[in-house]
Amino acid sequence: MSDRHFDPAAAEARWQRAWDEAGCFAADRHGDRPKAYVLEMFPYPSGRIHMGHVRNYTMGDVLARYKRMTGHAVLHPMGWDAFGMPAENAAMEKGVHPGAWTRDNIATMRAQLKRIGFALDWSREFATCDPGYYGHEQALFLDLYEAGLVYRRESEVNWDPVDRTVLANEQVIDGRGWRSGALVERRKLDQWFLKITAFADALLDGLGTLDTWPDKVRLMQENWIGRSTGLQFRFRLSDGGSVEVYSTRPDTIFGASFVAVAPDHPLARAAAETDVEAAAFVEQCRKGGTTAAELETAEKRGLRIGVMAAHPFTGAQLPVYIANFVLMDYGTGAIMGVPGHDQRDFEFASTCGLPILRVVAPSVHEADAPLAEADTADGVLVNSDFLDGMRVAEAIAAVVARAEAEGWGEGKTVWRLRDWGVSRQRYWGTPIPFIHCEACGVVPVPREQLPVVLPEDVDFATPGNPLERHPTWKHVPCPRCGRAARRETDTLDTFVDSSWYFLRFASQPADRPFDPAEIARWLPVDQYIGGVEHAILHLLYARFWTRALAHVGRIALEEPFASLFTQGMVTHETYSLGDGSWLSPGEVRRDGADWVRIADGAPVTAGRVVKMSKSKKNVVDPDAIIDRFGADAVRWFMLSDSPPERDLPWSEAGIEGCARFVHRLWRLFGQRDPQAAGVNRALDRRVHQTVAGVAQDIEGLQFNKAVAKLYSLAGEIERAPPSASRSEAIRTLLLLVSPMMPHLAEEAWAGIGEAGLIAEASWPQVDPDLLVEDEVTVAVQVKGKLRDTLTVARGTDGAQLEALALASANVQRAMAGAPVRKVIVVPDRLVNIVT
Ligand code: ANZ
Ligand code: ZN
Numbered sequence: 001m002s003d004r005h006f007d008p009a010a011a012e013a014r015w016q017r018a019w020d021e022a023g024c025f026a027a028d029r030h031g032d033r034p035k036a037y038v039l040e041m042f043p044y045p046s047g048r049i050h051m052g053h054v055r056n057y058t059m060g061d062v063l064a065r066y067k068r069m070t071g072h073a074v075l076h077p078m079g080w081d082a083f084g085m086p087a088e089n090a091a092m093e094k095g096v097h098p099g100a101w102t103r104d105n106i107a108t109m110r111a112q113l114k115r116i117g118f119a120l121d122w123s124r125e126f127a128t129c130d131p132g133y134y135g136h137e138q139a140l141f142l143d144l145y146e147a148g149l150v151y152r153r154e155s156e157v158n159w160d161p162v163d164r165t166v167l168a169n170e171q172v173i174d175g176r177g178w179r180s181g182a183l184v185e186r187r188k189l190d191q192w193f194l195k196i197t198a199f200a201d202a203l204l205d206g207l208g209t210l211d212t213w214p215d216k217v218r219l220m221q222e223n224w225i226g227r228s229t230g231l232q233f234r235f236r237l238s239d240g241g242s243v244e245v246y247s248t249r250p251d252t253i254f255g256a257s258f259v260a261v262a263p264d265h266p267l268a269r270a271a272a273e274t275d276v277e278a279a280a281f282v283e284q285c286r287k288g289g290t291t292a293a294e295l296e297t298a299e300k301r302g303l304r305i306g307v308m309a310a311h312p313f314t315g316a317q318l319p320v321y322i323a324n325f326v327l328m329d330y331g332t333g334a335i336m337g338v339p340g341h342d343q344r345d346f347e348f349a350s351t352c353g354l355p356i357l358r359v360v361a362p363s364v365h366e367a368d369a370p371l372a373e374a375d376t377a378d379g380v381l382v383n384s385d386f387l388d389g390m391r392v393a394e395a396i397a398a399v400v401a402r403a404e405a406e407g408w409g410e411g412k413t414v415w416r417l418r419d420w421g422v423s424r425q426r427y428w429g430t431p432i433p434f435i436h437c438e439a440c441g442v443v444p445v446p447r448e449q450l451p452v453v454l455p456e457d458v459d460f461a462t463p464g465n466p467l468e469r470h471p472t473w474k475h476v477p478c479p480r481c482g483r484a485a486r487r488e489t490d491t492l493d494t495f496v497d498s499s500w501y502f503l504r505f506a507s508q509p510a511d512r513p514f515d516p517a518e519i520a521r522w523l524p525v526d527q528y529i530g531g532v533e534h535a536i537l538h539l540l541y542a543r544f545w546t547r548a549l550a551h552v553g554r555i556a557l558e559e560p561f562a563s564l565f566t567q568g569m570v571t572h573e574t575y576s577l578g579d580g581s582w583l584s585p586g587e588v589r590r591d592g593a594d595w596v597r598i599a600d601g602a603p604v605t606a607g608r609v610v611k612m613s614k615s616k617k618n619v620v621d622p623d624a625i626i627d628r629f630g631a632d633a634v635r636w637f638m639l640s641d642s643p644p645e646r647d648l649p650w651s652e653a654g655i656e657g658c659a660r661f662v663h664r665l666w667r668l669f670g671q672r673d674p675q676a677a678g679v680n681r682a683l684d685r686r687v688h689q690t691v692a693g694v695a696q697d698i699e700g701l702q703f704n705k706a707v708a709k710l711y712s713l714a715g716e717i718e719r720a721p722p723s724a725s726r727s728e729a730i731r732t733l734l735l736l737v738s739p740m741m742p743h744l745a746e747e748a749w750a751g752i753g754e755a756g757l758i759a760e761a762s763w764p765q766v767d768p769d770l771l772v773e774d775e776v777t778v779a780v781q782v783k784g785k786l787r788d789t790l791t792v793a794r795g796t797d798g799a800q801l802e803a804l805a806l807a808s809a810n811v812q813r814a815m816a817g818a819p820v821r822k823v824i825v826v827p828d829r830l831v832n833i834v835t
Helices: 008-022 051-069 085-094 098-116 131-146 196-209 215-225 250-255 266-274 276-287 292-297 343-352 392-406 516-522 537-551 622-629 631-639 652-670 681-699 703-719 724-737 742-751 798-807 809-815
Strands: 035-040 073-075 150-160 165-167 185-194 227-237 242-247 258-261 302-310 317-323 334-337 409-415 434-437 441-444 475-477 484-487 527-531 564-567 570-576 588-591 594-597 603-611 775-782 785-793 822-826 830-834
Touching: 008 098, 008 631, 008 742, 035 051, 035 516, 051 073, 051 098, 051 527, 051 564, 051 570, 051 622, 051 631, 051 681, 085 098, 098 622, 098 631, 131 150, 131 537, 196 215, 196 227, 196 537, 215 537, 227 250, 227 392, 242 250, 242 258, 242 334, 250 392, 258 343, 266 276, 266 302, 266 317, 276 302, 276 317, 317 343, 334 343, 392 409, 622 631, 622 652, 631 652, 631 703, 631 742, 652 703, 652 724, 652 742, 681 703, 681 724, 703 724, 724 742, 775 809, 785 798, 785 809, 798 809, 798 822, 798 830
Parallel strands: 035 073, 035 527, 258 317, 527 564, 775 830
Antiparallel strands: 150 165, 150 185, 227 242, 227 302, 227 409, 258 334, 302 317, 434 441, 434 484, 475 484, 570 603, 588 594, 594 603, 775 785, 822 830
């Protein structure tokens, strides 16, 4: 076979067909084996596969193929996260139907994935926009509704008055609608919510069981859930009312110098009704952003209102402000301001000339140490009456106890996590299965009427939600009283679709969302792989849905993803012209040390290496690369060099090197000579060590290390003279590279006359005896000092070691003729001679 050249294009198509025909990757093929569920986050069908996908899916593919070789039944499925805004944007811009646009993209991307040779069970493929999927989602939504985990409430949305549509936060740019450019208004709308907060504790505590998740992801989830404990307590107001605040640092209460409420707080609203200045201030605050991050950085501003608040211990009269840095939807929407120990309060007090008092100090002797900024460190209480001398934790407990005893406050746990608003006023999503009746209120769609299917005939020429203005779709009789009623026209947030797709992959009955027995067989996902951009929302929502479905008795599972891996991005240099416009890698070439545009020689600046993105044009199209180098070279490149959790810089030299290695291996495989005789123990040992090492690297997802070991073994085999060992080594190397370069491996496997597909072959067995080196180095000491070393066969016995040590010239010199009193021997390690 060595005289034949390896032709990736022909080999790839041939073996992909062979795998298909043999049904190698069907998950139900090996019912009796232990299971392995390997899943990469399913893609949004945006148009084409990009290098980020290729990297993600190659990692999962190597693991899936390896698991199959090690005797597992493997579930490695693929599907499409197919609902969402881009399809509607395409409809508005190009006049194509969102469904047609999505299906076209899926067809393109499926073909692209197939070209890369991923070992996927395509029989389980589905798209979330299939009524056969989202209909079951509607049924699950009704389950949660019946369990009290779904509710409606009025909440604020971004409203584009020109496009007459609700905008997602990302669609509001500098306060204006991203398409219309109109100033965005805040409107109150009735919206659907999922009660994720009912699972806040469980979701937080559950993180403790996910010990193979990256720490950073667990920390992000922990912060997002944000459990905090403190005191909720009341200040009496000078007008006879009261205001309730929440503080995690009630120990600092003697340092309070003001009270502040959010612009949306009832006190602020009341003030705005009677006071034009307050009304203007509240209005101004509404224009600014409302996210915690925006408030953190915005200038702290406030307006004093007429009432005063009485300090619960001293009775001191504190001024009350409306302040832009207090959030309405956290705690009680009001705070006690302690400038000495809270940085926001410090900045605010500095601009308003309010007292800044120290009440916590490193020691009791530093009660008057000046404060250049808020001191948030632990310490002891000072200037604080009965708390003086206590440590912070002790003082917190003391204040909580007093407040509870005296009845003006109580210890409380608050959460940053909010219920999940799932209503979207859009067409291309799962219809929320409810009907509004004037007489009966909100009525669930009867289950036998599911799925509620999206109408096909929609127009995108006029702005707003196409479901809302569809002539007939929303007009239905009330399921309860039969009178004319109106279908819910909101659709579900697409994060709902991705919150249970991994359950549907395990089984796809027509009449139910899934078969619980198959869930029990396949779940949890053993290895989930995806981008860190999903570290918070997607993973939290999926964890919540899993728990919620367990709560309603659909499944018996708490955590869906036993192991998580977040891979780095594929990056590329950027190229720009003097005017700042971007050029793609194909439009530029090197000219000595400089870069120029190919078309006209215009000077080009090569810029930072950043994530490949269309906007910066620094993308490399997988298809074009496969055309030039073949799929195996691309797969190999995706695994080489960079640790998988880090960014991978794309380089032309890198992919060329990979392609050369593919052909180098091909030549090496061609040199296998089954007739060659003779044993090469050293090579045997290297082979077995590599088999064990690569297995460990793949299981630990350290693909770059596996790749390095394979490079090195290939070199070693190339240099070894012909022998039976070398022939066997070549065969083993073929098995080891097969998860990474499956097409080359199949071609060579057939070439050396092996029967069957390498995709169905077993991972080579390791001979443990060959893992250990034959020779050991033994230290020789005289009275504890190292004088010589011996290289001997492992297991050399004590008497022999002692004789060898005493014969050493170095040892004899060190002993200088003194008699031997004792010899201590630790076999394989050490000989110590005591004189
Ligand atoms: C007094 C105090 C003194 C505070 C001090 C902190 C340090 P976490 O840990 O995130 O839960 N706070 C409470 N409600 C707020 C709201 N709606 N908007 C803005 N800030 C709010 O934060 C709790 C602390 O954030 C609370 O404890 C309160 O300030 C502030 F040395 O009370 B603290
Ligand atoms: Zn009715």
